[in-house]
Amino acid sequence: MNGQKNTEKYVSAATIKRLPRYYRYLRDLLDRGITKVSSATLAKLMDVTASQIRQDLNCFGDFGQQGYGYNVEYLYNEISDLLGVNESYNAVIVGAGNLGRALVRSPMFARRGVKPIAMFDVEWSIVGSNISGIPVLHTSSLAKFCKEHDVHIGVLTLPKQHADAAMKSLIEVGVKGIWNFTSIEPGELKNQVIVENVHLGDSLMTLCFRMRDGANGTTESNEDESEN
Amino acid sequence: MNGQKNTEKYVSAATIKRLPRYYRYLRDLLDRGITKVSSATLAKLMDVTASQIRQDLNCFGDFGQQGYGYNVEYLYNEISDLLGVNESYNAVIVGAGNLGRALVRSPMFARRGVKPIAMFDVEWSIVGSNISGIPVLHTSSLAKFCKEHDVHIGVLTLPKQHADAAMKSLIEVGVKGIWNFTSIEPGELKNQVIVENVHLGDSLMTLCFRMRDGANGTTESNEDESEN
CATH class of the missing domain: 3.40.50.720 (NAD(P)-binding Rossmann-like Domain)
Known part of the structure; x- marks a missing residue:
């Protein structure tokens, strides 16, 4: 409980912020019975580049196999573990x-x-x-x-x-x-x-401001905004 | 309705993201009957630097007077207007x-x-x-x-x-x-x-991860995370 995970590789703060999103997409794939996913497919789903996916996932473990794709369940479990979803x-x-x-x-x-x-x-x-x-x-x-x-x-x-x-x-x-x-x-x-x-x-104000400002797109919660 | 606000000065995306937070703090000051606030006081309240406050607020209008501080109501109204709170x-x-x-x-x-x-x-x-x-x-x-x-x-x-x-x-x-x-x-x-x-x-997962990771601090919603 509350123990530091013994990750051998350094996981950047930027990657960590993206992990809940990976978790969400991987759970969705699992729910749909999908067992393997390529970085290209995951990238398309998540609207990021495939190289971003590879970079994020490689930095905390060797989850993928070249030309084969990622094992969805294994990746989901590893990310769950890293995020502490299995703690109580x-x-x-x-x-x-x-x-x-x-x-x-x-x-x-x-x-x-x-x-x-x-x-x-x-x-x-x-x-x-x-x-x-x-x-x-x-x-x-x-x-x-x-x-x-x-x-x-x-x-x-x-x-x-x-x-x-x-x-x-x-x-x-x-x-x-x-x-x-x-x-x-x-x-x-x-x-x-x-x-x-x-x-x-x-969040609601930001939506209204952006509607007024006229720029399309999407913004997301869970970014670290701690100052300085 | 939905018209582009005619701001004469350029307001950076980073400043815009902070505006709902200014709005919230200024409303709180108004609720407490406080009519003037210095950048130093506002900075302490919001846990940012006074120079950050001055930089943010100066870039979209001349709200403050040297040695006098900001007029809370005026600033609140201007930010409300900029954020579209007075739209419907x-x-x-x-x-x-x-x-x-x-x-x-x-x-x-x-x-x-x-x-x-x-x-x-x-x-x-x-x-x-x-x-x-x-x-x-x-x-x-x-x-x-x-x-x-x-x-x-x-x-x-x-x-x-x-x-x-x-x-x-x-x-x-x-x-x-x-x-x-x-x-x-x-x-x-x-x-x-x-x-x-x-x-x-x-958001809940991020909290759990950070508890597990052991780093104190605060994170915030409403950051733009649109990729690329």
Whole structure:
């Protein structure tokens, strides 16, 4: 758990950022019963160059065979392993509103090796209920719960005005990762925890700006934007 | 509507990507009744350098006065205008499941000048109902509805296996922007429409990978990852 993967080859930050996308495309191929794929086919699917594919995949293992293509399952498993999909992380979701409920009901967590074990909210009318089998507890018991359970990830889906306190509380009890859907950012706390932000409002604004600006194309989440 | 903003100065792509973040921080300052802000204070808040702030803000207008700081409201309004927040776009949400419902219930759309006018789903048991005042229609009427109404944005929150058909259908009837929450990507269609992807699963995987890798810090959505 949380152990550093012993990768013999250096994997660049740029490649790592692309790995979840490879993972997604490879899973899709597997779902379709496709067992072998050439770098050219994968490149066409993913809209990148074949040489980019070869460069990315070669740098963390010898997955392909010249003239034969990649073994999809093997590649998928290796990338899953590298990404830690086969680990098991416990998560708490702070904020049992619409977004929190939508996330906990989706199969997303289970597929990525993350197990939601509790939701927290300040709304007494829902405290004591459960959503998709996950109990909703009162936010005042968040720190105590995290100390008593092995919580690795905190998901912040609560209103902005309470987000800062929740983030601090999670860090204090030793949570290692925060999946942050609120508009706040960790600021100086970023040295104490790993934060992955999903700023949906920013994404919608970017779409509107680009529509206005008139340039076609696609943009993508999950780029590292940490400054300096 | 959709007109090119007549900006006299060139705004770099890197600056544009940062604008939604400026917008968010400035709105927060306004909410707190703060009317003036120095580049140093804004820099500390946003965890970037003051020179970065000055460079970003100077390149699209003379917002600041030496030794006085920025007028928060003026800056907020200018950025809002540049980002198109004061435009009004009509949106349809394809997929009235948990995520679609969570989005339509949030104040996010209204704040960004986007108005959801209908949701679509294949589930007859919810067709005819409404969610936060937005009617749920059957997906088979999507194209007809878009032709009859002035729909600018399609939000894809439906299962992956139907996403491709929905995207094609939206493009065919002239929708200009797609906010895509599905795991599919536009591929060759990207030349016909503006797509902003929110791949939540990729984001969660990136968090897990970084936790495993042991590096602290923060990453951010909304980076342009279009290849080549």
